[in-house]
Amino acid sequence: MRRIYLDHIASTPVHPLVLEEMLPYLKERFGNPQSLHADGQEAMAALEEAREKVAGLLGAESAEVYFTASGSESNNLAVKGLALAQREKGNHLVLSAVEHQSVLHAAKSLEKLGFTATLVSVDKQGRVDPEEVRRALRKETVLVSVMLANGEVGTIEPVAEIAEICRSRKILFHSDAVDAVGNIPVNVKTLGVDALSLAAHQFYGPKGAAALFLKKATRILPLIDGGIQEGGRRAGTENVAAIVGLGKAAELAAAEMAARGLLQSGLRDKLMVELPRRVDRVVLTGHPVERLPHHASFCVEFIEGEGMLLGLDMKGIACSSGSACTSKALKASHVLLAMGLDHALAQGSVVFSLVDGTTSDDIGHLLEVFPPVIDRLRKMSPLYTKYLEEKGQ
């Protein structure tokens, strides 16, 4: 059966050139970068080359890039590491309500250590109001963390404005840019961030390689104590092959991002316009314009997301949902609820995120397959029956 992969936000495929670059480091170039012999130094050189490429993509200096194993780890390192390093200064954090769990739960852990966190709400399109961040700041605030783009609803946040507010108050600012880096231009200097997280598998690199940008001379406490890797800020033998892949993916993104974005946003726009035309009672979630170029997300009324996911999967289409049933914890997406969607509607969440290679034909096929999948589930739904009765049908 024809498979159409529309789950970029879960992971992109690995670019063939990225894989090619990685393979020698899983074979003959297996040295430990910390070894002084030639084998080790070969791996070290590869590591530093990757660091330069990632720095290049971000407009940062190489020495400001720290490799980690996941976007979640980068977020944890930033939130916990920056907060704990400033413990003497204060104990208050400000986060947006739509942050990734790795930011929210990191803050929750800090609460057990005497920190408090203020969650800044978002509007109906998932946007944070920078003025609300300003109002949430206190004398004891030591860190603000607001994501650059939201994976569930695609909305791009006004990070530069928030960073500016933080800078004027001399408060550190971190942005989780895992869904953004490699897909939209991200320049740490233009944004004015002190720290920024990214992950390779969101831009055609491998899983298991990620990074934290940390502005020069910013104090941070490590999560992992041990050796001197990553300047002592992240101990542990480096995952050289994956990091080399991250470097190559960054290099490719710098060159190809604009073209990819243009192609994907064209197809995505078609999906955003056509899908609600083909099925009634479907709403777009997130911001209609300020959103990731590969991202289209909706809520379909009267049905639940997991059934939709399974139905589409059986037709060969891979996508995501923020419904309670699709989450292990059986809770509806905190992002959709923070945007003020009611629970029943949030259960009908579905996210299509395009990847490199998605064609117009793929989107056409999705638009054909989608209505009957929805129709079948609605015919089973007591909420739809009630709706039809009230409508008088």
Place this chain on the structure above:
Amino acid sequence: MIYSDKVMEHFTNPRNVGVIKDADGVGQVGNPVCGDMMTFYIKVENERLKDIKFQTFGCGAAIAVSSMVSEMAVGKTLQEAMAITNTSVAEELGGLPKNKLHCSNLGADALHAAIEDYRKRQESTKKGEPAGQVPPPESKEEHEECFCPYCEGPIEGLDEFCHSCEVELEECPECGKYTRKGDETCISCGAALPRK
């Protein structure tokens, strides 16, 4: 795939989907807040379930469970149908992922609620109250939030903490419901909780 072939088969071709307009009993459980909602309609003849129809708003497991329950119960006596348990439904389906076991509770609950509704209607007819269309009972749980199992205070958003009674909660891996963190057994299903 996270589900057994049997679950997928019932999800793909669910039995007995629909509404019985002149049902003898209607049972509705769950609510969209917690993810699943099921409505069961039954026709009863000589204390036997002559016909069953259901509608389900919910995940693949919830749909498969509803279908399975309806198939297991049709033709059975009311007493036999009342004996259908969530365990037997999950077994018939070739097992369910642990965090989906609560769906099987709902399936049996919805059927049992329909049977209880039928019995209530029978009693009120016997008592000589005006017969005829009894409106389907309002679901008890409708429009409710997820609740703390200790004080029944609402649990909101990301919280695994009840702000009303200040109990720290965790999800029981067995039934998926909230139970007190650190307890030895789950308050809802009694399963032994793994100690860390």
